[in-house]
Amino acid sequence: MSEQQTYHGSCHCGAIRYEARSAPIAEAMSCNCSYCRRFGGLLAFIPAQNFKLESGEDRIADYQFGQKVIHHLFCRTCGIGSFGRGTMPDGTEMVALNVRCIEEIDPDTLAITPFDGKSL
Numbered sequence: 171m172s173e174q175q176t177y178h179g180s181c182h183c184g185a186i187r188y189e190a191r192s193a194p195i196a197e198a199m200s201c202n203c204s205y206c207r208r209f210g211g212l213l214a215f216i217p218a219q220n221f222k223l224e225s226g227e228d229r230i231a232d233y234q235f236g237q238k239v240i241h242h243l244f245c246r247t248c249g250i251g252s253f254g255r256g257t258m259p260d261g262t263e264m265v266a267l268n269v270r271c272i273e274e275i276d277p278d279t280l281a282i283t284p285f286d287g288k289s290l
């Protein structure tokens with residue numbers, strides 16, 4: 171088992187802040203669904219239990235579309251979507267980190283994996 175690292179994410183205005191534990195993040199997913207292609211985030215997934223929202227619960231807006239299985243969350247003040255929430259088919263609750271919002275990560279150093287969300 172690889173060692174877990176602690177990551178710190180936030181929206182632009184800083185209202186929403188979180189801590190996330192994960193194996194070292196070296197890659198991220200670029201999704202081509204109708205939302206993500208506009209949003210432009212790069213995603214890495216972790217189990218919800220490894221995610222801790224430190225502030226901003228009351229600043230979070232929730233956007234859903236289509237089958238409404240994913241919560242595309244964003245800050246009511248600055249509009250930045252720093253993470254989202256979803257549930258796997260097996261019931262596991264997941265958090266999708268937008269690695270562009272994480273302090274410790276330089277997105278330009280990550281391997282980007284295309285994800286064909288458009289076809290789902």
Ligand SMILES: [Zn+2]
Nearest residue numbers: 181183245248
């Ligand atoms: Zn904000």
